[in-house]
Amino acid sequence: MLRRVLLKQASTCRHFLSNGAATSISLPLHRSHSSYSSSSHSESPNATFAEHLENQNAQSTTTISVDRSGLYNPSEHSHEPTSESELIKHLKGIIKFRGGPITVAEYMEEVLTNPKAGFYINRDVFGAEGDFITSPEVSQMFGEMVGVWAMCLWEQMGQPKEVNLVELGPGRGTLMADLLRGVSKFKGFTESLHIHMVECSPVLQKLQHGNLKCVEEHTTCEGVERRNISTLAGTPISWHAELEQVPPGSPVIIIAHEFYDALPVHQFQRASRGWCEKMVDISEDSTFRFVLSPQPTPATLYLMKRCKWAATEEEIEKLNHIEVCPKAMDLTHTIAKRISSDGGGALIIDYGLNGVVSDSLQAIRKHKFVDILDNPGSADLSAYVDFAAIRHSAEEASEDVSVHGPITQSHLLGSLGINFRVEALLQNCTDEQAESLRTGYWRLVGEGEAPFWEGPDEQVPIGMGTRYLAMAIVKKKQGVPVPFQ
């Protein structure tokens, strides 16, 4: 059933807001220059205040030094502005308590997923009223095509009787709802499914519950816990905070659409003394600013690892900034291990590069770029996904998995049959729905501005078909997944 009216125009899509093509390492132009001057400031030879900290995240206790030159040092009679949000106070509290700046990754993680005040935690951030729009919200065809992919994989797996269908970061639950509606006639498939939604936001979990038309299972057995059932295809459904909580033992089909880009990245900048990690500190006027670490930080280990994976020496030599995402590497490890032990596969769709990512972190509020450090918690933060690092992490985790792609979203959706689907939907719809379908289709698979557009220039649909990339990780013995052959 056609039900979507497009929400907003090109400027509302997170990926549209970057000005680089998918193959380019050039960067969005949203960053304020003041950020860089702060970082450069910390490179001055006077920036030598250092304190030894214990890194609780590292496996062994590591001693690191941090640049404290820009530490906020409140005068006795200073008064904090009362309008500061809980999250800003919390971030400043961490920096003060530590006695030094925090990494960009720590900042990003707190801003997005702090359990009390993170960007995703307490509200619906999607659509025209929110901050950005994603592909499943653009057209029902997106979720339907992912459903085709999942069913093809299930066929390749030999049609197992029990499958854990996992979605990482399901947003409003729109992709899963469209997927289930699309496959609902294929009883063999739907009856094998148990759906697992990995979602950190209680508000979004509730929204997903509603959009998937969930009800509690009827049971006459006493003492048996009642399961949630999505009435869209009669499938049991559970929610989890992390992938590790999804019970093992059955093959998995894992979908990650725009999940990896929300994982926290560490940023490094080349300085005269070598690669320095970019950190977030408090300046004298009590605002946040970037500084550079004077010494190697624990995340430098991940930088070194990433550099070893570089395709050529020039790939690193030409860069002055590098982003690394340890959480993406660890998540990929977990995915690959799970696929290796239980069988199945994962489909990762996101914007990014098939190589080292330079400096892509961006902040978007109400469909506009804003400064990363401005009013944290009120804007989305996201970074390009390093697909090459995902490949290496999966291959490192297990010899039983194979990694395919990345291919463009246009290639993925085209091969899965989106052209036939749009034609079928156009057969039976109103004029308004037809326009919505055409623009939605263009946004998903087109490249650049839609040539057929006759409306206002500022609303021209812009295709994301080549900016978004898709990668699959599967159990090797199942063969090459559709359409990565």
Ligand SMILES: C[S@@+](CC[C@H](N)C(=O)[O-])C[C@H]1O[C@@H](n2cnc3c(N)ncnc32)[C@H](O)[C@@H]1O
């Ligand atoms: C950019 S949104 C993408 C939503 C959806 N996949 C879509 O395409 O519309 C990121 C999603 O991941 C969730 N999320 C972000 N970080 C998470 C984490 N560390 N653990 C679990 N969920 C997370 C957010 O709450 C949100 O649902």
